[in-house]
Amino acid sequence: MNAPRTLFEKIWDAHVVADETIDTPAILYVDLHLVHEVTSPQAFSELRARGLKVRRPERTLATLDHSIPTLPPAANGERPYVTPEAKAQVTRLGANCHDFGIELHGWDSDQRGVVHVIGPELGATQPGMTIVCGDSHTSTHGAFGALAFGIGTTEVGHVLATQCLLQRRPKTLAIHVDGELPPGVGAKDLILHVIGEIGVNGGTGHVIEYCGSAIEALSMEARMTVCNMSIEAGARAGLIAPDATTFAWLKGRPRVPQGTAWDAAVAQWSALKTDAGAHYDREVRIDARKVKPTVTYGTHPGMAIALDAPVPAAHDALDQRALDYMHAVAGKPMQGTPVDVVFVGSCTNGRLPDLREAARVLRGRRVAKNVRMLVVPGSEAVRRAAEAEGLHEVFRSAGAEWRLPGCSMCIAMNGDMAKPGQLVVSTSNRNFEGRQGKGARTVLASPATAAASAVAGHVADPREYLKADVAEEQAA
Amino acid sequence: MNPVTQVRSRTAVLRDENIDTDRIIPARFLTTTTREGLGKVCFNDWRHQADGSDNPAFPLNAPGAQGCAILVAGRNFGCGSSREHAPWALLDYGIQAVLCSEIADIFRSNSLKNGLLAIVVGEAEHRWLLDHPGIELTVDVREQTIVRPGAGSVRFELEPFARHCLLEGVDQLGFLQQHGDAIAAYEQRMGKAA
Numbered sequence: 070m071n072a073p074r075t076l077f078e079k080i081w082d083a084h085v086v087a088d089e090t091i092d093t094p095a096i097l098y099v100d101l102h103l104v105h106e107v108t109s110p111q112a113f114s115e116l117r118a119r120g121l122k123v124r125r126p127e128r129t130l131a132t133l134d135h136s137i138p139t140l141p142p143a144a145n146g147e148r149p150y151v152t153p154e155a156k157a158q159v160t161r162l163g164a165n166c167h168d169f170g171i172e173l174h175g176w177d178s179d180q181r182g183v184v185h186v187i188g189p190e191l192g193a194t195q196p197g198m199t200i201v202c203g204d205s206h207t208s209t210h211g212a213f214g215a216l217a218f219g220i221g222t223t224e225v226g227h228v229l230a231t232q233c234l235l236q237r238r239p240k241t242l243a244i245h246v247d248g249e250l251p252p253g254v255g256a257k258d259l260i261l262h263v264i265g266e267i268g269v270n271g272g273t274g275h276v277i278e279y280c281g282s283a284i285e286a287l288s289m290e291a292r293m294t295v296c297n298m299s300i301e302a303g304a305r306a307g308l309i310a311p312d313a314t315t316f317a318w319l320k321g322r323p324r325v326p327q328g329t330a331w332d333a334a335v336a337q338w339s340a341l342k343t344d345a346g347a348h349y350d351r352e353v354r355i356d357a358r359k360v361k362p363t364v365t366y367g368t369h370p371g372m373a374i375a376l377d378a379p380v381p382a383a384h385d386a387l388d389q390r391a392l393d394y395m396h397a398v399a400g401k402p403m404q405g406t407p408v409d410v411v412f413v414g415s416c417t418n419g420r421l422p423d424l425r426e427a428a429r430v431l432r433g434r435r436v437a438k439n440v441r442m443l444v445v446p447g448s449e450a451v452r453r454a455a456e457a458e459g460l461h462e463v464f465r466s467a468g469a470e471w472r473l474p475g476c477s478m479c480i481a482m483n484g485d486m487a488k489p490g491q492l493v494v495s496t497s498n499r500n501f502e503g504r505q506g507k508g509a510r511t512v513l514a515s516p517a518t519a520a521a522s523a524v525a526g527h528v529a530d531p532r533e534y535l536k537a538d539v540a541e542e543q544a545a
Numbered sequence: 546m547n548p549v550t551q552v553r554s555r556t557a558v559l560r561d562e563n564i565d566t567d568r569i570i571p572a573r574f575l576t577t578t579t580r581e582g583l584g585k586v587c588f589n590d591w592r593h594q595a596d597g598s599d600n601p602a603f604p605l606n607a608p609g610a611q612g613c614a615i616l617v618a619g620r621n622f623g624c625g626s627s628r629e630h631a632p633w634a635l636l637d638y639g640i641q642a643v644l645c646s647e648i649a650d651i652f653r654s655n656s657l658k659n660g661l662l663a664i665v666v667g668e669a670e671h672r673w674l675l676d677h678p679g680i681e682l683t684v685d686v687r688e689q690t691i692v693r694p695g696a697g698s699v700r701f702e703l704e705p706f707a708r709h710c711l712l713e714g715v716d717q718l719g720f721l722q723q724h725g726d727a728i729a730a731y732e733q734r735m736g737k738a739a
């Protein structure tokens with residue numbers, strides 16, 4: 070009888086090429102390597118300098134997302150890049166993918182989008198895989214029961230050349246979330262609440278497995294939102310065991326097995342769960358019933374509270390500095406704080422259900438006079454689906470901008486950014502100083518809260534705008 | 546990578562906790578395709594005022610911090626993005642070692658791969674270092690010690706493989722390539738061969 074193992078251990082064990090020793094880390098095999106324009110050029114240069122090839126181009130998948138404009142091209146076809154460097158970076162990725170034989174979802178692809186949105190959409194992300202990308206939010210793919218984590222550019226070079234990484238085995242942390250999320254409260258509120266509880270370094274050195282009835286009840290998109298932000302608790306990765314919801318979501322996608330191979334895959338994937346009696350290095354329990362619409366009030370994602378709860382008093386000078394930067398006042402809730410910009414998008418909340426959630430609030434309403442609202446779909450597929458439902462019309466008639474897919478204001482390196490001092494309610498994942506533009510102040514929130522705040526002109530409770538829906542949910 | 550055995554310098558201190566990689570190098574400077582020259586934008590938005598002049602409130606702009614190659618930073622340094630541009634920028638700016646009670650995983654791994662000594666020290670030593678800016682230290686990779694003149698030396702943990710690579714200037718990609726046969730055998734065994 071084998072010893073009981075956690076989900077993480079099962080995936081890890083199946084990918085060890087060489088065991089770790091005291092002197093050397095394990096060599097870990099990578100099933101899928103995702104590549105984008107920003108963290109890859111120096112890695113390809115290294116390969117060229119050494120005369121190396123990409124070992125498994127078919128296990129490598131590239132897209133354009135970080136530095137590309139989200140406004141359409143001019144009449145002459147020119148894309149409005151923020152700088153010539155940004156354009157050069159995109160051109161470079163095209164040349165690298167061409168020269169090394171890598172599939173690139175570039176401008177001509179109808180599947181282009183944010184790297185962590187298109188991996189799952191294409192069915193490239195599958196349970197039990199190891200997935201890496203030169204991007205910390207690779208943890209998103211853990212929603213499918215894949216061990217997925219961000220790497221640096223040197224490691225991007227390692228994976229390109231050898232399909233392997235040198236890794237020490239991380240520790241495991243189970244986060245049990247039981248009970249039902251209250252009406253009008255979603256996955257983003259939950260994960261902000263969790264990070265608020267365990268802290269921005271609460272997961273350092275660990276791989277988190279999210280489990281419990283509240284997690285099982287989540288849709289795949291909601292699970293991706295949760296796993297996406299694992300890195301904001303310092304964790305290497307986040308994982309959710311695959312189940313019927315996972316299989317139903319993946320079925321028929323371009324890169325998943327079809328026919329009898331599909332049945333075999335599902336049978337194999339079904340074993341990917343933590344055995345009874347398996348040991349985690351740490352465990353945390355969260356009560357889903359206590360989660361409210363949650364927002365951040367400081368300059369890291371751990372500074373999160375219910376939107377109607379008073380901002381906690383600073384316990385040191387550094388805390389105070391964060392409050393001052395945000396113009397947050399201890400004892401006052403974030404609800405009611407005037408808003409300048411609202412951003413709906415990113416690999417955290419740029420998928421179809423996120424856009425629907427924002428549209429539900431905006432339908433028949435208008436964005437407040439002094440507020441600028443950007444809605445940026447996570448991918449071309451999301452954009453098409455949203456437009457097919459007429460969501461773009463809802464956004465436009467409310468006075469919001471409907472953009473082309475990309476990272477946009479999540480990282481603010483393509484020119485989409487806030488001005489110094491402006492307050493942004495954002496569905497992205499980082500509220501660091503200057504993340505959305507020099508001097509910009511970021512409040513992280515769910516799509517519903519972001520939309521409600523756009524309408525109100527200040528940080529607002531979405532349940533006020535969803536009263537009919539919430540009542541219905543409660544009755545159901 | 547060139548071998549790194551020792552860094553000897555006065556320290557500069559950034560007391561802030563959770564200094565993330567966006568603060569080390571803001572995203573708008575990531576549209577580069579090389580690793581060189583990022584020192585000029587290291588800590589850009591903190592270091593410079595709106596008009597481009599030096600921000601007097603940024604601790605590394607203080608006269609005493611000039612030329613310091615050892616940075617002592619508040620807890621959880623390097624959190625956030627996986628951008629390797631952060632250690633590239635620090636190295637190009639002149640920082641060769643970062644001492645902290647807690648350093649974010651990916652940043653630490655990226656740093657060590659580039660010869661930037663990202664070293665975790667105990668809470669008490671960390672507090673002491675934060676309170677003694679400008680002190681002359683020797684960070685010794687072979688001995689795994691931080692030598693404080695007049696205050697004794699402190700031992701630190703360093704992952705043995707990272708230490709070996711630093712001391713010998715070992716190239717990790719070369720190490721992986723030596724395992725080409727094991728990788729091919731794994732692919733065969735697991736049905737992952739091309």
Ligand code: SF4
Pocket residue numbers: 134135183184185204206415416417475476479480497498
């Ligand atoms: S949307 Fe934001 S977090 Fe996601 S990949 Fe792009 S920049 Fe990174």
